[in-house]
Amino acid sequence: MISETEEGWGGDKEQLAVERKKPVAKAETIRAFIAIELNEAMHLALREVQDRLKKAVPRGSVRWVQPEGIHLTLKFLGDIPATQVQEISEALMRAGANVPPFTFTVEGRGCFPDFRRPNVIWVAVTEKTGALARLQKAVEAEVSPLGYPPEDRAFRPHLTLGRTNRHVGSDALREVGAAVESTVVEVLGTVEVRSLSLMRSDLRPGGAVYSRLAEAPLGGA
Numbered sequence: 001m002i003s004e005t006e007e008g009w010g011g012d013k014e015q016l017a018v019e020r021k022k023p024v025a026k027a028e029t030i031r032a033f034i035a036i037e038l039n040e041a042m043h044l045a046l047r048e049v050q051d052r053l054k055k056a057v058p059r060g061s062v063r064w065v066q067p068e069g070i071h072l073t074l075k076f077l078g079d080i081p082a083t084q085v086q087e088i089s090e091a092l093m094r095a096g097a098n099v100p101p102f103t104f105t106v107e108g109r110g111c112f113p114d115f116r117r118p119n120v121i122w123v124a125v126t127e128k129t130g131a132l133a134r135l136q137k138a139v140e141a142e143v144s145p146l147g148y149p150p151e152d153r154a155f156r157p158h159l160t161l162g163r164t165n166r167h168v169g170s171d172a173l174r175e176v177g178a179a180v181e182s183t184v185v186e187v188l189g190t191v192e193v194r195s196l197s198l199m200r201s202d203l204r205p206g207g208a209v210y211s212r213l214a215e216a217p218l219g220g221a
C-alpha cells in the first residue's frame with residue numbers, strides 16, 4: 001500500500017527513496033583563534049629580527065610567518081561553526097569588559113620546546129601588572145561553556161616568528177637552535193592593548209592569511 005506522501009510522488013517509491021537519501025549540506029566552518037593584534041611599528045621591528053635570523057639559520061630550515069600576520073594568540077579555537085561567530089564575539093565582549101587597557105613589552109627570543117629541539121621560533125612578551133594574564137584567563141572562562149575548554153598547559157605569551165620544516169634533519173635543527181640562542185633581541189618596543197580580536201585563518205599555498213571577524217574593546221577603552 002502506497003501512502004499519501006508516496007502518491008504525491010506519482011507512486012514512484014525508488015524516486016522517493018533517492019530524495020530522502022539526499023546528503024545534508026555540510027555546515028560552514030571557520031578556522032579561528034582569539035588574539036591581540038599588533039601595531040605597524042612592531043610588525044616592522046619583527047621583520048628586522050626575522051631578517052637577521054634568516055641569515056643565520058640553514059637555508060630552507062624554517063617557514064617564516066609573514067610579519068604583518070604576527071599576533072599575540074590568547075586562545076586557539078580550531079574549526080568553529082560559522083553560525084557561532086556572534087556568540088563567541090559576545091563572549092569576548094564580556095571577557096574584555098573588566099580588564100582595562102594595558103601595554104606589554106617585546107624583548108628576548110626563544111624556541112619551543114627548547115634551543116636543542118626548535119619547533120617554534122619566537123620573541124618574548126612581558127607584561128608585569130598581570131593584566132595580560134587576567135585577560136587570557138577571562139577569555140578561557142567565557143569560551144569554555146561554548147565548547148572550547150581551557151588549555152592544559154600554562155599560558156606563555158609570545159610572538160611566533162617561524163616554525164622549522166618537518167623534513168629538516170637533526171644537525172640542521174641544532175644549527176637553528178644555536179643561531180636563535182646566539183641572537184640578541186633587545187627591547188623592540190611596547191604595544192598598547194585596547195581590544196582583543198576574533199581572527200579567521202585561511203590556509204593558502206603561500207601560508208596562512210588572517211582576517212578579523214570581530215573586535216571587542218577592553219574596559220574603559
